[in-house]
Amino acid sequence: MAKKYLMTPGPTPVPEDIRNEMAKPIIHHRTKEYQAIFKDVTDGLKKMFKTANDVYTFTSSGTGAMEASIVNVCSPGDKIIVVRGGKFGERFGDIAKAYGVDVIPLDVPWGSGPCPADIKDLLKANPGVKGVYTTLCETSTATVFDIKAIGEIVKATDALYVVDVISGLGADKFENDAWGVDIAICGSQKGLMIPPGLAFCSVSEKVWKAVEASSLPKFYFNFKKYKKSMAAIDTPFTSAITLVIGLKKALETLNAKGIDNVIAEHTAQANAFRDAAKAMGLGLLSKFPSNAVTAVNTPAGMDADALIKLLKTDYGVTFAGGQEQLKGKLFRAAHMGGIDKEHTIESIKALESALLKMGYNFKAGSGVEAATRILGE
Amino acid sequence: MAKKYLMTPGPTPVPEDIRNEMAKPIIHHRTKEYQAIFKDVTDGLKKMFKTANDVYTFTSSGTGAMEASIVNVCSPGDKIIVVRGGKFGERFGDIAKAYGVDVIPLDVPWGSGPCPADIKDLLKANPGVKGVYTTLCETSTATVFDIKAIGEIVKATDALYVVDVISGLGADKFENDAWGVDIAICGSQKGLMIPPGLAFCSVSEKVWKAVEASSLPKFYFNFKKYKKSMAAIDTPFTSAITLVIGLKKALETLNAKGIDNVIAEHTAQANAFRDAAKAMGLGLLSKFPSNAVTAVNTPAGMDADALIKLLKTDYGVTFAGGQEQLKGKLFRAAHMGGIDKEHTIESIKALESALLKMGYNFKAGSGVEAATRILGE
Numbered sequence: 001m002a003k004k005y006l007m008t009p010g011p012t013p014v015p016e017d018i019r020n021e022m023a024k025p026i027i028h029h030r031t032k033e034y035q036a037i038f039k040d041v042t043d044g045l046k047k048m049f050k051t052a053n054d055v056y057t058f059t060s061s062g063t064g065a066m067e068a069s070i071v072n073v074c075s076p077g078d079k080i081i082v083v084r085g086g087k088f089g090e091r092f093g094d095i096a097k098a099y100g101v102d103v104i105p106l107d108v109p110w111g112s113g114p115c116p117a118d119i120k121d122l123l124k125a126n127p128g129v130k131g132v133y134t135t136l137c138e139t140s141t142a143t144v145f146d147i148k149a150i151g152e153i154v155k156a157t158d159a160l161y162v163v164d165v166i167s168g169l170g171a172d173k174f175e176n177d178a179w180g181v182d183i184a185i186c187g188s189q190k191g192l193m194i195p196p197g198l199a200f201c202s203v204s205e206k207v208w209k210a211v212e213a214s215s216l217p218k219f220y221f222n223f224k225k226y227k228k229s230m231a232a233i234d235t236p237f238t239s240a241i242t243l244v245i246g247l248k249k250a251l252e253t254l255n256a257k258g259i260d261n262v263i264a265e266h267t268a269q270a271n272a273f274r275d276a277a278k279a280m281g282l283g284l285l286s287k288f289p290s291n292a293v294t295a296v297n298t299p300a301g302m303d304a305d306a307l308i309k310l311l312k313t314d315y316g317v318t319f320a321g322g323q324e325q326l327k328g329k330l331f332r333a334a335h336m337g338g339i340d341k342e343h344t345i346e347s348i349k350a351l352e353s354a355l356l357k358m359g360y361n362f363k364a365g366s367g368v369e370a371a372t373r374i375l376g377e
Numbered sequence: 378m379a380k381k382y383l384m385t386p387g388p389t390p391v392p393e394d395i396r397n398e399m400a401k402p403i404i405h406h407r408t409k410e411y412q413a414i415f416k417d418v419t420d421g422l423k424k425m426f427k428t429a430n431d432v433y434t435f436t437s438s439g440t441g442a443m444e445a446s447i448v449n450v451c452s453p454g455d456k457i458i459v460v461r462g463g464k465f466g467e468r469f470g471d472i473a474k475a476y477g478v479d480v481i482p483l484d485v486p487w488g489s490g491p492c493p494a495d496i497k498d499l500l501k502a503n504p505g506v507k508g509v510y511t512t513l514c515e516t517s518t519a520t521v522f523d524i525k526a527i528g529e530i531v532k533a534t535d536a537l538y539v540v541d542v543i544s545g546l547g548a549d550k551f552e553n554d555a556w557g558v559d560i561a562i563c564g565s566q567k568g569l570m571i572p573p574g575l576a577f578c579s580v581s582e583k584v585w586k587a588v589e590a591s592s593l594p595k596f597y598f599n600f601k602k603y604k605k606s607m608a609a610i611d612t613p614f615t616s617a618i619t620l621v622i623g624l625k626k627a628l629e630t631l632n633a634k635g636i637d638n639v640i641a642e643h644t645a646q647a648n649a650f651r652d653a654a655k656a657m658g659l660g661l662l663s664k665f666p667s668n669a670v671t672a673v674n675t676p677a678g679m680d681a682d683a684l685i686k687l688l689k690t691d692y693g694v695t696f697a698g699g700q701e702q703l704k705g706k707l708f709r710a711a712h713m714g715g716i717d718k719e720h721t722i723e724s725i726k727a728l729e730s731a732l733l734k735m736g737y738n739f740k741a742g743s744g745v746e747a748a749t750r751i752l753g754e
Contacts, residue, residue: 008405011618022619023400026572028385028695059438059574061614064597098596189615195403197436197574197617217476217594220441237438238566240574240617241388242399318405 004316005343005350009139009167009293011189011196012337014246015253018194022246029241035233037248042233044251048169048192048259049184051176051202056226058199059240062166062187065199067095068221069133069162069183073210076100078130081122081159083114083145086138087323088164096133099216104129110325111141111285111295116149123157130210131160131182136168140323142295142332143286144172148179155180160210166190166199170254171266171292171336182207191266191292193254193337194246198239203227267291269335269344272374276348276367280355285330293334295322299360304331307354314357315350341375381693382720382727386516386544386670388566388573389714391623392630395571399623406618412610414625419610421628425546425569425636426561428553428579433603435576436617439543439564442576444472445598446510446539446560450587453477455507458499458536460491460522463515464700465541473510476593481506487702488518488662488672493526500534507587508537508559513545517700519672519709520663521549525556532557537587543567543576547631548643548669548713559584568643568669570631570714571623575616580604644668646712646721649751653725653744657732662707670711672699676737681708684731691734692727718752 006013027034038057045055058064070092074080078101082093085108093103104126108114114134123129132154137144147163154161160182165174169184170191176184182204189196203223211223219225225236254262270291274284277296285295298304304321305328311317320332333347348367356364383390404411415434422432435441447469451457455478459470462485470480481503485491491511500506509531514521524540531538537559542551546561547568553561559581566573580600588600596602602613631639647668651661654673662672675681681698682705688694697709710724725744733741 004402006403006405010615011403011405014403019400019402023396025381025396026383026388026391028383028388028697029573030697031689031695059436060441060597061436061616063614064437064441067597095596098599099594187615189618195617195619196406196615197620219472219475220437220444220598222475237440238387238564238573239438240572240620241566242572243574243617312408318408320405320407 002316004318005347006318007333007339007343007347008318008320009190009332009334010187012193012334012339013343014194015338018246018249021249022242026241029239034241037245039233041244041248041251044248044255045200047255048251049176049202050174050178050259053176053202053204054227054230055200055202056223056230057235057239057244058221059197059237060199061196062185062199063091064221065185065201066092066164068201068223069185070095070099070101071216071218071221072223073160073207073214074099074101074130075213075215077102079104079126079128080130081106081119081126081132083108083134085113085141085143086110086135087140088138089135092133092164111143111287113143113145113288114150116146116153119150120153123153123159129159131162133162134164136163136165136174137172137290137292139167139293140326141286142290142293143288144168144290147174147181151179151181160207167292167336168290170259170262172290173263176202188243188247191336192247193250194243197243198247263291266335268374269339269341270294272344272371273333273335273348275370275374279366279370280352280362285326292336293332295330295332297330302358302360304328307331307358310354310357311350315354317347317350344375345371379693381695382724383695384710384716384720384724385695385697386567386709386711387564389570389711389716390720391571392715395623395626398626399619403618406616411618414622416610418621418625418628421625421632422577424632425628426553426579427551427555430553430579430581431604431607432577432579433600433607434612434616434621435598436574436614437576438573439562439576440468441598442562442578443469443541445578445600446562447472447476447478448593448595448598449600450537450584450591451476451478451507452590452592454479456481456503456505457507458483458496458503458509460485460511462490462518462520463487463512464517465515466512469510469541488520488664490520490522490665491527493523493530496527497530500530500536506536508539510539511541513540513542513551514549514667514669516544516670517703518663519667519670520665521545521667524551524558528556528558537584544669544713545667547636547639549667550640553579565620565624568713569624570627571620574620575624640668643712645751646716646718647671649721649748650710650712650725652747652751656743656747657729657739662703669713670709672707672709674707679735679737681705684708684735687731687734688727692731694724694727721752722748
């Protein structure tokens with residue numbers, strides 16, 4: 001059977017040594033052996049986040065941790081600013097509304113990013129705003145936001161700065177503490193190279209004041225329970241043990257390389273993929289392309305979902321499609337986590353073949369040539 | 378290295394073929410391939426629950442699904458009856474309180490079970506009660522409750538019948554539909570033989586009326602989102618893909634054997650373990666012992682945690698200790714999921730050796746002899 005290349009922005013391929021680690025006989029979670037693993041994981045996550053703050057591990061998808069970032073700090077009627085420039089920014093707004101929190105939206109066109117000055121204006125116009133909620137990499141549009149610049153503005157106010165780094169961490173540059181982020185939210189199945197099932201929140205000192213004032217009900221995602229358990233290097237509820245064990249291995253690999261080097265590797269892949277697309281005459285959706293994932297517009301008249309299906313069926317390459325309003329218009333290829341140079345080159349080769357098969361006119365080989373100029377043979 | 382025997386009531390040992398299945402290269406969750414797996418899992422769960430109702434799969438620990446069973450049907454100020462006879466019954470009460478739901482407790486001594494007539498009286502005395510919340514197997518006391526008898530009472534009322542079957546399913550008899558259960562809550566790491574990280578709720582038609590009236594806020598655990606996604610054989614948020622893949626394999630094994638036969642096997646192991654304990658002169662905590670787990674009182678003057686430590690260190694056998702008020706007084710051995718006859722016999726052998734080493738006076742070999750009378754050599 002030909003090798004398969006999973007190029008989706010989550011899950012990303014899980015390296016074999018991590019899969020084998022998770023396949024060992026399971027151990028109990030209330031043991032010294034597991035406690036040592038969980039300590040290593042927590043320390044390793046802090047290095048990835050570049051934070052001295054606590055990082056809590058939830059057994060949930062990333063959405064659970066997004067919910068945690070709202071229910072732990074808000075009360076009904078509180079106002080938060082939400083940057084909505086794609087599916088995941090909108091989700092912050094949906095969660096807030098479900099909990100009776102007022103959303104002050106900063107809507108940006110899909111594929112573009114927020115202007116920091118607009119955040120400044122909104123903060124001025126709305127004193128008492130509880131937080132600014134935004135995204136490092138908006139996966140649905142493959143766009144990276146200027147989290148550092150927004151951080152400069154938010155940190156001068158009483159508002160909390162909450163950033164979804166679920167698909168950005170490990171591919172787009174991120175500095176939790178230096179950029180003044182109060183809560184960063186991550187998931188396991190992207191840059192962290194393990195299967196989905198775990199989510200994480202870094203939590204700053206500034207957050208705890210808001211926690212004390214928050215009257216929204218919560219239990220499973222209650223930060224206070226996680227803080228109390230963390231003091232004993234534990235979680236309040238049974239963790240997804242095997243995923244935590246896999247994460248220990250993944251973090252060892254990532255931190256041995258060094259987070260900046262990991263990001264540099266994925267940046268090269270992202271650049272290679274984007275240059276390949278341009279060489280083949282294809283346009284990108286995003287004005288500010290992320291290094292975690294690239295969204296490529298299909299040629300006029302070509303159904304993106306048909307292209308994706310052909311690539312999966314005939315070439316074993318899995319790209320993701322467009323979401324919501326972008327469905328059928330583009331495909332997305334990721335560059336993070338277990339996706340390496342081989343994935344990048346082979347997927348471009350397959351893309352060339354599939355496009356030729358579908359009758360698109362371009363210079364065959366131009367995509368691979370552009371990519372190898374950056375990545376080497 | 379000597380073989381290890383994990384005898385804890387969650388996680389239970391994950392059979393090798395299931396671990397290998399989960400160690401295969403990961404696939405994307407929005408594919409036909411995964412959809413077919415998720416359909417098999419959902420159908421397989423229905424067989425295990427003995428229900429025609431929907432069964433939803435959450436990425437969370439069992440506590441997340443317990444929270445779901447409250448936030449989806451209650452409004453602030455609603456009253457629910459909660460049977461509190463151990464740590465997990467108490468957790469229902471704690472979740473309810475966190476959400477402003479009034480708890481009418483039925484407190485029973487740890488190790489005993491609720492009297493159905495008491496539930497009847499409470500329902501009569503408190504018209505308009507939203508639900509009766511209880512547990513099939515109270516893991517902390519190793520006690521099985523009479524879920525069938527309580528169901529007869531609750532089904533004649535407007536109250537919902539909510540049962541935590543997290544550690545009971547697959548070991549203690551359970552019939553979701555025949556016993557009138559409206560929401561049954563389960564977790565993955567017990568009788569279902571896979572690692573922790575997934576939780577499940579069966580949801581009856583009667584529940585949906587309460588859902589419409591419920592004003593408690595929710596998002597990640599919102600039943601409506603899961604119902605909508607289930608129509609497309611999907612989940613609203615990224616599932617713990619590898620655990621779902623492992624669960625397909627586990628359910629194939631369990632349902633091929635037949636759930637009644639699976640229960641009969643574990644019942645034999647539970648009987649063997651209990652007879653062994655009695656033959657060694659040890660008493661059980663529970664008046665109504667579960668077949669999922671047995672709680673054995675340690676001899677007067679012997680620290681249970683020291684015994685557990687010795688068994689783990691010198692014999693590779695992991696028992697669980699007592700929780701909360703029972704800490705240090707007993708050990709718990711499970712009989713469900715991947716725990717088989719070999720585990721049962723070998724753990725009893727080790728227990729005999731450890732007790733002798735700790736100076737307990739009993740007839741050596743009597744425990745193993747009693748167990749093999751039931752299980753064979």
